[in-house]
Amino acid sequence: MTSHVLLSISGLHKAFGGLIAVNQMQFDICEGEIIGLLGPNGSGKTTVINLISGALSPNDGKVVLDGKDITNLPAHKISHAGIARTFQLVRILPDLDCIENIEAGLAYRTKPLWGHDAHTAAYELLERIGLEKHAHTPAGDLTYIDQKRLELGRALALQPKLLLLDEWLAGLNPSELQDGITLVRKLKHEGLTIIMVEHVMDAIRSLCDRCVVMNAGAKIADGSPDAVLSDGEVIRAYLGDSHA
Known part of the structure; x- marks a missing residue:
């Protein structure tokens, strides 16, 4: 095969x-x-x-x-x-918290999610990348590895x-x-x-x-x-x- x-x-x-x-x-x-x-x-x-x-x-x-x-x-x-990607220099929305960063990604995929559906899907994605404890932490306050995780989560939100x-x-x-x-x-x-x-x-x-x-x-x-x-x-x- x-x-x-x-x-x-x-x-x-x-x-x-x-x-x-x-x-x-x-x-x-x-x-x-x-x-x-x-x-x-x-x-x-x-x-x-x-x-x-x-x-x-x-x-x-x-x-x-x-x-x-x-x-x-x-x-x-x-x-x-x-196709989704990450960048050499991390691209996140530093003034938004983690769940809001993922929700922004969910709004741009082929079948966008909004409101409660987006919130639920964003939390599940944070669990998938190990950031659920930081759901309400501003992205700019994360450690470098966690900012990278978050950028990866935003890419995954596009369902690539x-x-x-x-x-x-x-x-x-x-x-x-x-x-x-x-x-x-x-x-x-x-x-x-x-x-x-x-x-x-x-x-x-x-x-x-x-x-x-x-x-x-x-x-x-x-x-x-x-x-x-x-x-x-x-x-x-x-x-x-x-x-x-």
């Missing part, structure tokens, strides 16, 4: 003036898979996330979600098609088929990191499909089914974490020729 391809990107190309940020990028991700999108700083990973989510439009290439071509759709239509995590585990201390890994693993067990841009190799090894590695805008490897992380070209990209 073949796995269902949820997202397929092909020939994806993005240049900013003379700088080619993404060069003929292509990969597929199957339903329920977690893919790590890896590469040294400046390799084009976040640009790929921006192209998939609609924050940027490609110069060339295609993005197909669940058989539907979503290339060049505006970001809100891509969100309604089933595909979740894009852009360095979601960055900046966490060792115990917070384990909590974060546990939460992402839980989402995987719930059947969510995830693309993670990540530099934390412990997380990559423990969470990812596959890794796609970029360097200078192009894909240089695609395979299991162990195979990819021991690949000579990948080691050269990260550490230079003397280590390969």
